[in-house]
Amino acid sequence: MSKITKKHFFGLSLLKLLGVGVLVIGVIAGFNLIKRTAFLSTSALTPASVGLVETAVKDPVNGIYPVDINLRTGTSETNIEAISTVALKFTVSSKTGSTISLTDQDGNLVSEITPGANFSQNSDFSFPVNKIDTTEKNIEAEFVSVNTSLNGYSTFNSERLMTFYVKGANSKEEIEIEFNKDVSSMFSKRRPVTNIWK
Amino acid sequence: MRTSNFFRSFAGFGTVAVLTLGVVFGVTLVKQEQDIRNQAAELKEHKVNVCHKTGSESNSWEQIEISENALESHLSHGDIQGNCPTSSDDKDKAKGENKDKDKGKGDDNKDNGRGGPSGGVSLANNVTVNNTSLAASEVKVETKYVYVTTAFDFKIAFQGITDKKPDKTVRVIFRRGEEELHVYNKVEVKGDAKGIYRGVIADVKPGVYEVLIKGDGFLQRKFENVDLKKGKNVFDWSKDALLAGDFNADNIINARDLAEFLSFYNQVLTPVTSENRDFDVNMDNQIDLEDLKYVFENYNSLELRGEE
Numbered sequence: 001m002s003k004i005t006k007k008h009f010f011g012l013s014l015l016k017l018l019g020v021g022v023l024v025i026g027v028i029a030g031f032n033l034i035k036r037t038a039f040l041s042t043s044a045l046t047p048a049s050v051g052l053v054e055t056a057v058k059d060p061v062n063g064i065y066p067v068d069i070n071l072r073t074g075t076s077e078t079n080i081e082a083i084s085t086v087a088l089k090f091t092v093s094s095k096t097g098s099t100i101s102l103t104d105q106d107g108n109l110v111s112e113i114t115p116g117a118n119f120s121q122n123s124d125f126s127f128p129v130n131k132i133d134t135t136e137k138n139i140e141a142e143f144v145s146v147n148t149s150l151n152g153y154s155t156f157n158s159e160r161l162m163t164f165y166v167k168g169a170n171s172k173e174e175i176e177i178e179f180n181k182d183v184s185s186m187f188s189k190r191r192p193v194t195n196i197w198k
Numbered sequence: 199m200r201t202s203n204f205f206r207s208f209a210g211f212g213t214v215a216v217l218t219l220g221v222v223f224g225v226t227l228v229k230q231e232q233d234i235r236n237q238a239a240e241l242k243e244h245k246v247n248v249c250h251k252t253g254s255e256s257n258s259w260e261q262i263e264i265s266e267n268a269l270e271s272h273l274s275h276g277d278i279q280g281n282c283p284t285s286s287d288d289k290d291k292a293k294g295e296n297k298d299k300d301k302g303k304g305d306d307n308k309d310n311g312r313g314g315p316s317g318g319v320s321l322a323n324n325v326t327v328n329n330t331s332l333a334a335s336e337v338k339v340e341t342k343y344v345y346v347t348t349a350f351d352f353k354i355a356f357q358g359i360t361d362k363k364p365d366k367t368v369r370v371i372f373r374r375g376e377e378e379l380h381v382y383n384k385v386e387v388k389g390d391a392k393g394i395y396r397g398v399i400a401d402v403k404p405g406v407y408e409v410l411i412k413g414d415g416f417l418q419r420k421f422e423n424v425d426l427k428k429g430k431n432v433f434d435w436s437k438d439a440l441l442a443g444d445f446n447a448d449n450i451i452n453a454r455d456l457a458e459f460l461s462f463y464n465q466v467l468t469p470v471t472s473e474n475r476d477f478d479v480n481m482d483n484q485i486d487l488e489d490l491k492y493v494f495e496n497y498n499s500l501e502l503r504g505e506e
Contacts, residue, residue: 019213026220033227084460087453089500128456128497142500146456148487150464183500187457 050074050081051186051197053088053179054158057172064107065166065175067092068116073186073196074156081196082152082189085144087129089180092139092166100168100175102132102139107167113143116160124149152189247381249278269384350399351432354411354419355439358480358492359393366395371410372402372424379407394436404428410505415476416440417496417504418449441504442479443493449504451497459490 051073058066069088074080094100104110112130119125129144143162147153169175186197250262250272264272354368365388372380380402387397406425412418419440424433443451445458462474468485470478479489496502 022217023213023220026217026224030220030224030227033224033231085453085457087500126494128494129500131499144453144456144497144500146453146460148460148463148490150466152460183452185453187453189457189461191461193454193457193461 049196049198050079051083051195052158053086053161053184053186053197055177057166057175057177059172060169061105062107063167064103064105065169065172066105067164067166067175067177068160069162069177070158071161071186072156072158073154076156080154080156082154083147083186083196084152084189084193085146085185085187086161086197087142087144087183087185087187088161089140089142089183091176091178091180092141092164093137093176093178094169095174095176096170097137098168098170098174099137100139100166101134102141103165103167105165107165110164113141113162113164115145115162118159119145119161124153147189247383248272251276251278348400348402348404348426348428349430350402350409350426351396351430352398352409352411353394353396353432353434353436354387354413355394355436356413356416356479357439357442357496358489359389361393362391363389363393363481365389366413368395368397368411368413370397370399372407373410374405374407379403402426409433411435411440412449412504413440414447415445415479416442417444417451417502418506420505441496441502442489443496443502444504445476449506451493451502452500456490456493456497459485459493463487463490 052071054070056068056070058068069090071086073083092100092102102110102113104114111132113132114120115125115127115130120127124147126146126148127144128146129142131142133140141164145161166175184197185195188194188196248262248264248269250260252258252260259278350370352370356366365386367384367386370382370385371378382399385397385399387395389395404426406423409421409424410418411421417440419435419438421433421435425431441451443455445455459477462468462477462485466486468474470483470485474485477485477489479492482488
């Protein structure tokens with residue numbers, strides 16, 4: 001058995017120490033890189049098309065049909081995206097060509113759409129664009145809802161964004177609502193800003 | 199003893215393997231990160247038009263598109279920011295002006311738009327005129343320089359800025375009909391105590407233009423029938439402030455611009471960085487709802503377009 005000299009022993013210890021040091025640094029660097037890569041990948045990910053806007057034409061009251069437009073920004077607690085803006089451009093028309101108009105629930109003509117209570121009573125929401133243009137056969141509406149909170153807005157339950165009333169239709173089925181998807185959008189709060197309503 | 203040596207060797211081998219794996223893994227991660235950064239950089243990269251000095255006698259200028267990052271180096275080599283003028287038109291007019299031999303005496307305007315003598319000018323300044331009146335065997339190419347000493351001195355205002363703030367840059371386009379004759383992508387403008395900004399572009403070719411001015415984060419304004427004559431031309435357009443809100447530079451304010459703003463608004467007073475500077479509309483060094491207020495003043499239809 002060879003005798004281990006002091007010098008040899010010192011050299012071995014230094015080598016081990018160096019090895020452990022390299023390992024520790026390697027592990028720390030590895031974790032750091034994993035974390036950064038994960039962060040960058042998340043940032044680069046386009047959020048899934050989890051946003052949805054739905055319309056519901058309700059039964060008439062005194063010949064006036066209430067129409068709800070609802071939205072959600074996710075399908076579940078885990079599949080959800082916070083948003084900052086919703087922009088909608090849509091046309092309301094009659095399938096049979098009868099003359100229709102947008103009114104309040106009493107049948108008076110209106111020039112604006114009424115936002116849903118959960119939105120209008122929430123001070124984080126603003127509605128900078130809210131207008132109705134009536135042409136001979138169609139009604140065109142533009143509506144933008146902006147959430148100015150620091151974290152944005154999210155819901156996986158369908159929430160009523162607005163209600164308007166259609167007068168002059170003969171049945172629920174006659175009322176047609178078509179969104180102009182070229183300019184309608186639901187933008188994510190986080191970067192990169194993404195339209196999550198495809 | 200043998201068993202001990204075996205384990206020692208095994209441990210050593212294991213350590214080397216772990217280290218190797220670690221290195222390979224690390225390199226892969228660094229590569230992945232670099233790829234993501236490269237993709238992001240490509241998306242960010244802005245292109246600018248440059249009139250490139252080729253050094254060739256037959257074709258001394260060439261229109262090219264370069265990355266904005268490479269602009270400084272191109273300008274330092276004598277390239278000119280903006281479009282090359284249409285050669286026939288310029289040459290014809292330049293020949294006429296050659297008689298004047300106006301070399302700009304008395305014109306004391308500095309070019310702040312990287313478009314002046316130091317950074318390149320409209321090519322009307324340096325037009326090569328070939329003298330072909332001699333017999334074919336004696337043809338000599340005589341180079342003359344035509345100096346056009348027009349200074350375009352303008353004042354503009356930006357919505358939300360009412361006092362002294364740091365200098366800004368704007369894009370200035372001189373257009374006639376559909377043709378953009380001169381494009382200056384980064385003209386420096388300096389603000390005064392009332393928030394009125396002044397810029398000067400030297401040596402724009404005289405003529406009547408439509409002038410389009412656009413600032414980062416603001417909609418473009420168009421000024422028609424701008425008649426530039428030799429000498430100093432002063433225009434005060436500060437009454438029509440450039441409207442705030444075009445954060446993605448497409449000359450339209452729409453929901454995406456608001457969303458871009460709000461994506462940076464994550465603290466009540468978000469500090470300004472180089473990445474989010476354009477969102478600080480009133481230049482008070484923080485991004486807050488005060489800035490958004492100006493955008494809301496303008497934004498009353500789904501798409502608000504700048505003047506074109």
